[in-house]
Amino acid sequence: MTTPNTCHAFNPKDALGHHDACALSEQLQQGGTSAKALVDAALQRLSHVDPHLKATVSMQAEHALEQAELLDKVGQFEEFKGLPAFLKDNLDLEGLPTLHGSASLPRRNKQRTSAVARQLMDTGLVLLGKTKLPEFGLTATTEFSASEAARNPWHTDHSTGGSSGGSAAMVAAGVVPIAHANDGGGSIRIPAACCGLVGLKPSRGRLQANELAKHLPINIVSDGVLTRTVRDTAAFYAHAERQYWNPTLPALGHITRPGRKRLTIGMFTRKLNGEDSAPECVDAVQKAAMLCEQLGHEVREIAPPVPAQFADDFLLYWGMLAASVVHFGRFAVDRKMNPAQLEPLTHGLAKHFTRNLHRFAFALRRLYQFEKQYASAFEHMDVVLSPTLGHAAPPIGHLALNLPFEEARQRLVNFAAFTAAQNVSGAPAISLPMHQATNGLPVGVHFAAAMGHEFRLLELALELEQAQPFKMLHALTPTSHAGRQAADKASQLKPA
Template identity: 75%
Template sequence: MTIKPTRVHAFNHADALGHHDAVALAGQLQRGETSATALVQAAYQRLELVNPELHATACLQEEAALAQARFYDDVGNFRAFQGIPGFLKDNLDLQGLPTQHGSAAMPDTARKHTSAVAQQIIDTGVVLLGKTKLPEFGLTATTEYSKAEPAHNPWNIGHSTGGSSGGSAALVAAGVVPIAHANDGGGSIRIPAACCGLVGLKPSRGRLAMNEMAKSLPINIVSDGIVSRSVRDTAAFFALAEEHYKNPTLPPLGHITTPGRKRLKIGMFTQKISGDETDTACVEAVHKAAALCEELGHEVQEIKVPISAQFADDFLLYWGMLAASISHLGKLAVDRHMDTGKLEPLTHGLAKHFTRNLLKFPFALRRLYQFEAQYATAFADLDVLLSPTLGQPAPPLGYLALDLPFEQARERLVNFASFTAAQNVAGAPAISLPMHHTAEGIPVGVHFAAAMGHEFRLIELALEIEQAQPFKMLA
């Protein structure tokens, strides 16, 4: 009997990717020590090795990716992230590939145009190898399906990758590519980063180009970015992206390469807004992070949860509104060929939750509109908030299954994704850092949040933390 390993990764020293992050690979390209073609070929070879266990991809474009890599090699004079292989999450359009949003209800039809965010990523030089899995329309915090194979966590393939950017996180953690696109409407960059042991920065609202799916939302809760294995990759990506789109309402980031000099006032809390207990491993991770920050000269003080329990109910109702829009208006709002009869049970459950509470929605929406100003008051005498990223480490697959009875699914989801939604409504930045592991080796993320437009503060702090305590990777 063959026993399958619980951990799966593709890191090795024999191919062009090695153990390097994107910044290191970009340097090799610029010095002529490797080629874009070699990097892209190595990534596809690594994908072939691990994807039978991870099931992280939605679709590929190998011919187009290799053609782009050969173009960069022919031109030479590499700059930025030109030639670095990556992936796009399957909820943005990329010309020539379908966009199915993780849903069996969506048609498998190639798109004719490339979305603004995808183009911005391409403009940084990243060669997109294909698209990664997400749960249906990103509506839950695990990359699972009721009738299809889930994405598997490379740290333990019996556990969830988190969601909704779970496919991207699995491939970066497993060493297939150094970075991959992710986006975040309630924690969907930070949650899979925490589950898969990665760096996940949700930027301020509007930092990257507008996500087309977010344009019609009453409150734009969606921010795009990446997941990476190093803070410097995240910093470099946002600096490069800023060269192609700079939001005039936000302070520019520039390329942050060193920790900040200012010693920060950090407010720490570990309690969920529901009042339920947070898993001990997540609490331990926060206390270790706080101790490290104090060693580095920052001031850490314990504070009360700066968010009311009402917020969780209001956000869930807003989430239900999104599901109801898909369920009832999908053919008009998403795709006229959409088959709403194939939507997941959780999507229908969230939609029903919204319709049952329809009369409460105007009041919930008003409170959510007011939340941005309320959230800003938390930074009147603090620079950064510190909390767990999640209420518990990555759970076994099935714990957040999409066909659970709705009330059970709701309770588990709210208690798991307990700390991330506030920044989506406020529009503020937050980052998850892989600072801890359980006794079983499952990554545990620590969450730092800042005021609107203050990504620089999070990146500077993250660089300092990473230098003091290098993050553990699968390799």
């Protein structure tokens, strides 16, 4: 479907072409392209689409080009060496500021690189800069009350999801084949579903520890990546594992083909409050279930393996995070932080926590117990299938950060209705772009597995992708308004 509101920069004539990260890596290894050519192409593409998508927050273009030239001189392109990528702006990268999506923080360059960012770089990725997120990742859309939202390449009037929405926009629009993301309540999987991408939230501890999250009462944050193909996601975790392996988790290795075992899959489509998901989300799950059955897997309808109380408990925990930012951000984040400039939603969540402080100890106890309760769901199942979201990507403004708090809360809970369980349990889950709504927006399907069982999800995802190849934006909108300009001019222009 071609609409005047699509925006991508895919260009078969430049070095990036329509290729995924694995194909580009193969070209580098075979001498068919260079790291500098890839970085040049990414910067040229960025100059065309980011004025429309507004997904980046800071750049290090000259440094990236210098790094690419150095890699070309060395000439050893194993793993993902030489591929352009972005870092989400809630991790430190030496030489760039870390703003966490917030106007409350000073724009000053960091003197160090975080452990997760270092692990990404150790796989060979060349970081072009940093992408937008909503303030401290506290909502499921990449919007702001006083500045420009990041916009969805499939339809620029719609949300990218959040909180890794800037990274999702850059990958979906073809600027880079892979970008960093992290997930504290669905923030990898939600933008993957909104922007038609593959988004795996790994098991807790799969990558290096996130410095701001590792001291939480329950560490709900997992770092990872957004990609356009399952094989790119699988390859990234294989490469990252060579840099760091957590001995408390089973090693993944490099998963390159579907598994032989036929799985028992539990399926549900209703939200925790018993309400139906939007028809396009139900349809996506039912079609995915039919495909799984055709491939020989057994699919059973089940009740959600999460109690109804969980949603309220998680919202209270989320409110605790916001209250920590409001009251202790100067100590935990930056001493020059200005709390008066925090978003209305952040203040609303913090007030929700303080109003319900008397309930927090009980909520926290139930959340602690949930990990064991969730694990028990996989005693008789291999995988759980559900929608990723309650509905497709909403229009910009539907989840605005300056809405009255109760309205914002209700809309957020209805939208991000399926993803938080794996953050509390620590277990992995993946969103796959297996469906489209009637308006052409992608619709994600969500598969979850037991702790440490990413291999099940990746094997199944590879099988589903082979059986039903995912639709990419460039194939559906070859003449989008920004895409046409990029295809005509990208090979002729120098980086902005």
